[in-house]
Amino acid sequence: MATLKDVAREAGLSVGTVSRVLNNRGYISEETRQNVNRAMKKLNYQPNEMARSLSKQRSSMIGVIVPTISHPYFSKLIESMERAAHQEEYDLLLFVSQGRVDREEEYVRACISNRVAGLILCTGSVRTARLKNLGFPVVAYERLLNEADAGVECDNYEGGILAAQELIRCGCRNLLCISGIGEVSMPADVRRDGFMDACARHEGIRTQFFCCSEERITDLRYKSQLDECMDLYPDVDGVFASSDVIAAELLGVLSSRGKRVPEDVKIVGYDDVFVSELTTPDLTTIHQPVQEMARTCIDIIRRASENEAFPARTVLRVNLVRRGSTRTAQDE
């Protein structure tokens, strides 16, 4: 495997000059630059990132910890992160914690060992005291973490409002909000607040609330809980589900009870992942700007690395995507 020294010899230059070309430092003539590039190509030179990171005291990798990627929301997120990272010349170190605190702490340690350029936390259970003075910036994604250096969220409150308005627009009067609540309070919790507040502003709207246990989020199986829920509230005519996956499962539960969507019950999901277009009918949902959120996370880390200023908190706009599950006669 060719080294810088080999390239220098091949180009008839010193390592110092070649390193200057690679890192764009000091004065280099166009001729020399070409010469170096030619030599690198000829030797099929690939810089050793380990050596580079060691001397720079910082690698070009970004660590991301997520609870799962089986959930389509997180797979979409990771895909966006990967793209954004590589656009900024970073590589992505992926960690899946399954929501287990021990793993999360292990993964934070792995990030330290790898001297990552930054860490994006998409999971809330890490003991926050351990996030101080890590030597790299920590970005909290849709989590409330005081210890993080920055936070990126979408406007969950607004999302709740949009969902409520849509159901009310469709003539629903007997609303149900299904959401998951973990042990940690999360930005997503305020979706419900937005929903409830918007409902309260209208006359004659009944609202119920059902809490799906999210401890088994990695299972993606809520069906039995949703069945119980429908036993409790058999006469709802509009449901706001806090994720498209829950909404999709609800479709199955309703279908087995002979309820038709959207004729008998209207549904609004959340996230706008591919599942919402896979179901029959497809799902009206609140679109999260996942790509933009991912880009923001990466950009914060880039800025921090270059000692540029960056926002402590970024809240991005959501919007409603109307599909079959809230279609009414007059929409045709």
Added chain:
Amino acid sequence: MATLKDVAREAGLSVGTVSRVLNNRGYISEETRQNVNRAMKKLNYQPNEMARSLSKQRSSMIGVIVPTISHPYFSKLIESMERAAHQEEYDLLLFVSQGRVDREEEYVRACISNRVAGLILCTGSVRTARLKNLGFPVVAYERLLNEADAGVECDNYEGGILAAQELIRCGCRNLLCISGIGEVSMPADVRRDGFMDACARHEGIRTQFFCCSEERITDLRYKSQLDECMDLYPDVDGVFASSDVIAAELLGVLSSRGKRVPEDVKIVGYDDVFVSELTTPDLTTIHQPVQEMARTCIDIIRRASENEAFPARTVLRVNLVRRGSTRTAQDE
């Protein structure tokens, strides 16, 4: 950030001895080991993987290139890879190529630069000549790559047979096989062969074949193609879809045509990802042992790193999971 030298000083030992403890080399007394561990804990020492990799000429990261992770099959795969990798003390470097050759080559270069312990290729478009003498083992996952050092697949032919048998068992006589074909020939192509061969062994079975273009696999949108397909073959009573996502979309297409599943049409999917339990009815499917396949890939890399022998080709068994989409009256 504490270094090995700091730990040695704290423990009153030499760096050599501490390094021995870390790498389990030579003779170390239990007392010294404890002493070192205490010192490491006290200083909150995290070994610098960059330095370690540099001197070992090999990092403890495994690179994985996939075409997408939005597709539930790949997100399940990556989740399994991540788990298997960390169980063997590797970190995972994730690359999503979107099926673009230029990105794949860029990612292979990134793996070289990071001196990965191994590379798992879940995508077939890389120009194979570039995979020789990379300095680390390359494992082809569900791909035919002569240049790879090892291949891991599931028994796709058997999967096709199982699907055919199930549809025939349900009394279907007019079968359709929907599969995707890319430019590169892949192990998954033989699913069709298994299906067709099994059908040929039965009297009075008609078989059709429809080829879904997979160029837009990252889109996960096959609906319009499937609609055409149903125009072409309106009277099929049993369908084998080469992925659960296609099967799920087909459910929607059939529903909009007033066809009921499983009463009018029976469906068998492939993969056994969560989507198959999300639909109504849920999908009978061919289960791929993704976890075991992932573990096999990681194990091959571990063996290669330790100069142990490893199999050049591993083919894992699949099995049928019966659910609602092929349920008949007598199954009740």
Added chain:
DNA sequence: GGCTCTATGTCAATCGGTTGACATGTTTAA
């Protein structure tokens, strides 16, 4: 002619580990 800018070279330290050679003791077992 002196000054500054451009372009490159030499040299050595540094990043934080790993590893091997070699030395020096202390136990333990044959």
Added chain:
DNA sequence: TTAAACATGTCAACCGATTGACATAGAGCC
């Protein structure tokens, strides 16, 4: 008793870059 096994130390080279100090020398300008 004596060799082998155990336990640790010292020292230095090495992995492949980055970086800064300092030197050299030609080009362009006042």
